[in-house]
Amino acid sequence: MRSALALLGKRQFFLLWGGQTVSALGDAMVITALTFAVLGMSDSPGSLGLVLTVMHVARTGSYLVGGVLGDRFSRRLVMIVSDSARMLTQAVAALLLITGQATLWWLVLLGAVYGGLAGLFRPSSAGLVAQVAEPGRLQEANALLGVSREVVTIAGPALAAVLVVTTGPGWVFAADAGTFAVGIAALSRMRLDELPIERGGGFWHDVSSGLREAFRHSWYRVSLSVQPLWNFANAVFTVLGPAIALHSLGGVLDWGLINTAGAAGAVVGGMLALKVVFRRPLVAASAGRLGLGVLLAAMAVPLSTGPVAAAALVSGLGWAVHDIAWMATVQRRIPGNAVSRAVSYEWTAGQLMTTAGFALAGPLSAAFGMSGVLLALAGLVTATSLLLPALPAVFSVKDG
Incomplete structure (x- = not known):
């Protein structure tokens, strides 16, 4: 510290x-x-x-x-x-x-x-x-x-x-x-x-050259194939969570408590990253997303407000650990004159999937039920969070 x-x-x-x-x-x-x-x-x-x-x-x-x-x-x-x-x-x-x-x-x-x-x-x-x-x-x-x-x-x-x-x-x-x-x-x-x-290539040349540089790194390619799914799941939770809180928990105040717990968890996650060096940062980043799976499952049941808020705190902590560990890895391992493009590709893909999650949450819940959708996403998030660190391209990345 x-x-x-x-x-x-x-x-x-x-x-x-x-x-x-x-x-x-x-x-x-x-x-x-x-x-x-x-x-x-x-x-x-x-x-x-x-x-x-x-x-x-x-x-x-x-x-x-x-x-x-x-x-x-x-x-x-x-x-x-x-x-x-x-x-x-x-x-x-x-x-x-x-x-x-x-x-x-x-x-x-x-x-x-x-x-x-x-x-x-x-x-x-x-x-x-x-x-x-x-x-x-x-x-x-x-x-x-x-x-x-x-x-x-x-x-x-x-x-x-x-x-x-x-x-x-x-x-x-x-x-x-x-x-x-x-x-x-x-x-x-x-x-x-x-x-x-580097100058003189034009906009689309710069976009493609940055993509080539970023995707040259296997850990970036593999991670970016999974991360947008987590954005999608979080967006669906953002839409369905308030409805479940309104009908099955205590309403608006309970939803506010759940969100506050998530934000507090993010602060705790940031404080943890100040004290603990993630020697395998991408393993830490992937493990951090397990909290989202726990939160999705807790809201799908749904558990009472207290356990859901606790799950939100764990999810917020993990979200912060993921973002800090991932960003530090990109900044450390992507050449300095390509870092901004590398993060822009990640954010564009993530935001597109967030938009898709907002748009599809309603139709999916109408077809499969809110609990069914959240449980399915909880399984996908948990499986990918466990699978990603097991891949050599991700596990082999070390700090320093």
């Missing part, structure tokens, strides 16, 4: 960590504000679903572009431009909401722009971590970023709810714009040596 916290004493990493933590707090707050803003205009869940879907699709569609930009230009500059544009987007949304001029279609448009810019930002962010932290400290760096992100994810909605009640949702958007200003200031103060860049 002391070694990990020493990273915060390094100026470049502290600027990155501090700026991204403040910005993540704004992101966590604004989703709550957006929910109340949309429902205040149209008392229809469909309207909120439209805004969130457009934002989600725009982010997914821009990951590949963000990966190419992150490997072909200064990642710090790409992040500054993205943050600056998102700051402007949130400022416009704040102005429209505060003055009463906002409409649903304005929020759909601004949500699409915001989502697309977020997709451009994330691959550069992952690549910049690999530039700032030494190879042997990447697990700790990702753990610190993950812990702070999960903490503000818990605190952000509660703070946003207070601001919405006391001042209105527009001021939460204004606060989010301010957090982007902090992130921009922190990135602007960083001083890094830029990586050598």
Whole structure:
């Protein structure tokens, strides 16, 4: 733990960590504000679903572009431009909401722009971590970023709810714009040596060359063939879980407790990654997904709220371990000028399967029942989580 916290004493990493933590707090707050803003205009869940879907699709569609930009230009500059544009987007949304001029279609448009810019930002962010932290400290760096992100994810909605009640949702958007200003200031103060860049191939050439580099690694190929299934299963749980909580558990409060337990588990998982070095990181990453299988099975029965919340805590812990161990492996083993593209392929595949999970959860549950779908997914998640580490390409990957 002391070694990990020493990273915060390094100026470049502290600027990155501090700026991204403040910005993540704004992101966590604004989703709550957006929910109340949309429902205040149209008392229809469909309207909120439209805004969130457009934002989600725009982010997914821009990951590949963000990966190419992150490997072909200064990642710090790409992040500054993205943050600056998102700051402007949130400022416009704040102005429209505060003055009463906002409409649903304005929020759909601004949500699409915001989502697309977020997709451009994330691959550069992952690549910049690999530039700032030494190879042997990447697990700790990702753990610190993950812990702070999960903490503000818990605190952000509660703070946003207070601001919405006391001042209105527009001021939460204004606060989010301010957090982007902090992130921009922190990135602007960083001083890094830029990586050598290959130029002149064109966008699709860059996409294909990055794919070739990433898929040259057998552990990447094998893992990426399985990971999107876990995204699909989690998305189905996100849709069916609230319905089961409403009809078979205690309703909204119980579902809130289950989600809070999952977020708390992610914090615990991040803290664990700060103290324990995963000598076989991909084994740890795969084992982490066993928690999702436990959660799916617990909700399928369903067990009472307490055991389901405990399963959610275990799932959140495992999810954090997976993300930290996997990201550190990609950053350590993929060449520096291809890292952003490598993570963009993973995120694009994962987000596409998440979208499929959202779309198919209803039809699948209508055909096989909610418990049947969750039990089947629990079996698939558990089987793949156990099978993946047994493969030589995955088991042979060691830290350092």
